[in-house]
Amino acid sequence: MSRLDSAIRRLQAQRACIDHAAEAIxxxxxxxxxxGLGNGxxxxxxxxxxxxxxxxxxxxxxxxxxxxxxPESHLILGDFAETLPKAAARFAxxxxxxxxxxxxxxPAASRRSAGLVARYLPPLLRPGGLLLCELALxxxxxxxxxxxxxxxxDRYFYYxxxxx
Amino acid sequence: MSRLDSAIRRLQAQRACIDHAAEAIxxxxxxxxxxGLGNGxxxxxxxxxxxxxxxxxxxxxxxxxxxxxxPESHLILGDFAETLPKAAARFAxxxxxxxxxxxxxxPAASRRSAGLVARYLPPLLRPGGLLLCELALxxxxxxxxxxxxxxxxDRYFYYxxxxx
Numbered sequence: 001m002s003r004l005d006s007a008i009r010r011l012q013a014q015r016a017c018i019d020h021a022a023e024a025i026x027x028x029x030x031x032x033x034x035x036g037l038g039n040g041x042x043x044x045x046x047x048x049x050x051x052x053x054x055x056x057x058x059x060x061x062x063x064x065x066x067x068x069x070x071p072e073s074h075l076i077l078g079d080f081a082e083t084l085p086k087a088a089a090r091f092a093x094x095x096x097x098x099x100x101x102x103x104x105x106x107p108a109a110s111r112r113s114a115g116l117v118a119r120y121l122p123p124l125l126r127p128g129g130l131l132l133c134e135l136a137l138x139x140x141x142x143x144x145x146x147x148x149x150x151x152x153x154d155r156y157f158y159y160x161x162x163x164x
Numbered sequence: 165m166s167r168l169d170s171a172i173r174r175l176q177a178q179r180a181c182i183d184h185a186a187e188a189i190x191x192x193x194x195x196x197x198x199x200g201l202g203n204g205x206x207x208x209x210x211x212x213x214x215x216x217x218x219x220x221x222x223x224x225x226x227x228x229x230x231x232x233x234x235p236e237s238h239l240i241l242g243d244f245a246e247t248l249p250k251a252a253a254r255f256a257x258x259x260x261x262x263x264x265x266x267x268x269x270x271p272a273a274s275r276r277s278a279g280l281v282a283r284y285l286p287p288l289l290r291p292g293g294l295l296l297c298e299l300a301l302x303x304x305x306x307x308x309x310x311x312x313x314x315x316x317x318d319r320y321f322y323y324x325x326x327x328x
Contacts, residue, residue: 003232004179004209011172018168045168065269068167105229 013147013155014042014101014134020148021097021130021158022049030096030126031056035080035117040068042101056091058083080113084120091124098125100133110135125161133157177311177319178206178265178298184312185261185294185322186213194260194290195220199244199281204232206265220255222247244277248284255288262289264297274299289325297321 001009025032032050034043037059046055057070060079069075076083080102098121102113114135121131122141131142134156142159165173189196196214198207201223210219221234224243233239240247244266262285266277278299285295286305295306298320306323 002209002212003203003205004175004182007205008172008175008179011168011175015168015172039167041167041171045166048166 009152010134010155013151015045016148016151017132017156017158018042018045018099019049021099021132022046025050025096025128025130028096028126028128030094030129031091033058033091033095033098033121033124035098035100035121036102037062037064037069038101040064042099043070044068046099053096058087080116080120084116088120088123093123093126095124095126095129097130098132100131100135103134122161127161127163129161131159131161133159173316174298174319175205177315179209180312180315181296181320181322182206182209182263183213185263185296186210189214189260189292189294192260192290192292194258194293195255197222197255197259197262197285197288199262199264199285200266201226201228201233202265204228206263207234208232210263214261217260222251244280244284248280252284252287257287257290259288259290259293261294262296264295264299267298286325291325291327293325295323295325297323 031054032046034046034055034057037043037057043057055070056074056076058076058080062069076087100117102117103110114137117133118137118139122139125131136157137159139159142161145158145160147153147156147158195218196210198210198219198221201207201221207221219234220238220240222240222244226233240251264281266281267274278301281297282301282303286303289295300321301323303323306325309322309324311317311320311322
């Protein structure tokens with residue numbers, strides 16, 4: 001499989017997971033969190049699938065094209081190691097869906113990001129809330145869900161806060 | 165259509181065109197040119213589809229991961245405005261396929277690149293040689309080919325040097 005094949009599969013998996021999660025939270029209230037804006041592609045997809053839903057974006061530094069940048073009120077700038085702990089009170093047990101696209105070409109940085117997501121995200125999820133991540137997370141309190149149809153296992157990771 | 169949808173369509177179109185062209189030149193000798201290495205994704209796809217074929221890459225500055233960088237002997241570094249005119253004698257009427265992925269977020273830079281490709285590439289193509297580009301090109305000497313099945317028109321541009 002070439003890098004081009006692999007990129008197509010990765011984006012298709014991302015879309016299938018986001019579409020599945022957006023449908024799954026249709027009747028679950030609460031904001032959506034996007035960790036890592038990048039070029040703004042998945043943020044744009046989230047807002048297209050969840051019109052009217054508040055989406056807060058965590059990002060170290062904005063590099064997306066201007067039409068894919070959230071309003072300032074919904075942008076939380078800074079290193080995850082600082083912004084995620086600070087978000088604890090604001091979003092505690094409120095979030096319906098968090099999408100963490102925090103992997104990078106640097107394995108050490110990716111492991112660090114996965115560790116931060118695993119530590120700080122679960123308490124933010126409301127019962128039934130979902131967490132999607134490109135990286136496997138050590139989140140013993142969450143249920144791991146199977147991938148939506150057509151998505152290879154271990155290409156994306158899909159977790160859920162138990163309902164009760 | 166979200167940016168994510170659009171990115172998936174663009175990469176699928178890219179793959180469909182490259183696969184189609186690789187099959188079309190199977191019995192046509194001559195090197196392949198890749199204009200713009202970028203992250204190395206399409207270079208990797210070209211070499212996977214055309215094993216044994218010489219692929220020369222033109223790039224201003226290499227930013228791909230090391231396993232997607234061609235050997236130094238097949239890498240032509242510099243601005244297209246300098247490297248393409250210099251390539252005229254070396255590749256004259258020899259090239260079987262050129263893939264020009266030279267568009268960027270900057271419309272003026274994209275137009276400039278398209279102009280350089282349109283000016284310098286056609287004389288390099290052997291009879292029956294193919295030119296694939298993400299941008300529309302003014303190449304009156306070449307035939308415009310229809311897109312492979314499943315690819316929307318005007319998402320990619322496909323040209324051929326007449327056979328005689």
